[in-house]
Amino acid sequence: MVTVYSNMRSPPMVYFLLLYVAGVCPKPTIRNERVHQDPELSDQVHEDAENFQYDHEAFLGKEEATTFDQLTPEESVERLGKIVERIDDNQDQYVTTDELKAWIKRVQKRYIYENVAKVWRDYDLNKDNNISWEEYKQATYGYYLENPEEFQDAADQLSFKKMLPRDERRFKAADLDGDMVATREEFTAFLHPEEFEHMKEIVVFETLEDIDKNEDGFVDEDEYIADMFAQEEGATEPEWVKTEREQFSDFRDLNKDGKMDNAEIRHWILPEDYDHAQAEARHLVYESDKNKDKRLTKQEILDNWNMFVGSQATNYGEDLTRNHSEL
Known part of the structure; x- marks a missing residue:
């Protein structure tokens, strides 16, 4: 998490950046969960003979x-x-x-569109009912780009340097007509890529990017476990971690080569249920x-x-x- 500096002056763009960093607004590059599954349409029993x-x-x-x-x-x-x-x-x-x-x-998925509607004005700076990449970059990273000296912490610097190109890459994937200007639907795909078929490869790529610490283009068992559990030196792994190792071997690594490739990562995080x-x-x-x-x-x-x-x-x-x- 990037530090939020309380002593900064806060013009509108700075304020929005702080909300963005603090997690109040949707943040494309942070994932709370890896696996995305569509929930049931209703909790009710589907029995037409009883009711509809x-x-x-x-x-x-x-x-x-x-x-x-x-x-x-x-x-x-x-x-x-x-x-x-x-x-x-x-x-x-x-x-x-x-x-x-x-x-x-x-x-x-109505809540997704309502979520986008709530933040739309913060990004649509010129109020033309579209959001260009430059508008998004200014709204989200403008203060950092104009005042890098105020971000002294090395971790903060690294976070911003990683987030900016990552967001740009995702923006380009969501921008179907390639004009670097997002319609409401394209911007929704940018903020919620797991909900759109044409964005699923970028979700897989970002997951690999997050977990693949040795940068060999695969996720091995230790990297898979490290993503969910921080092992303390000398400590015994809890039973649930041992179960996850078995899950990796039995259900994640489908071709049994000891690692997950892109197809196996997609099968894991975007299951076709x-x-x-x-x-x-x-x-x-x-x-x-x-x-x-x-x-x-x-x-x-x-x-x-x-x-x-x-x-x-x-x-x-x-x-x-x-x-x-x-x-």
Whole structure:
């Protein structure tokens, strides 16, 4: 952790830098956990014969689903109709399984977009609703770059020197059109790369960079253990560490060469588990597709509104008036 200097004067950029360093704002180069798994869509039992609570929470998000209790069936159907128009991404008047899956994933990850919305103004310095690399660099590293003499600690200097090129590399990976100006979606990918398919290689690379202390391009067993446990000289390893060593041998090092390569690191930190959103999207389409053409019209969805929203609704009434780029 970089030291926060309390005696600094704090113009806006400095203040934001201090928040950034202290961990208040999202910090792309620090990871709290290595393994990223998608959680269940709902804690409810998925049993349609009993109720559609699982489907409601999957389709709307848990917190949003609870507010539908305050709406009449007529209001629920009306709002569902507006939601359907947003799900139909290509506006061809049909909702496909892929569009429904994308919607479910987006709703389930809503907190990520809300997080980005909260910090957006701190980075968008010229208020053009985009964030350039230069804006991000100024907002995050400007004070350090202009006043390096105030960062006397060698560890602080090293941290900044490592973070800046690392963030630039990630920014370039998120910037799909290569103009070094991030849209809201690109900036979300920058701050939360594990949630975007095209960013997963950079997540793997950064993990390797963090753990590979001998810089041979692999993670061996000792490096894997050192990332989670600091061994004191002469101390006995606890049982959980011994278990992790077995995990490394049995499940991490797939080709049994004593180390993890990029593919094995990806298998570890980004496991390809059961796709809950895909399964739920297929379920909703199957149950609502009256003519069995494997896609849904707006009317087919509204006819089966009880499965999608039922007697519950969401704050999508408010949501529909918000900036849709935040969702």
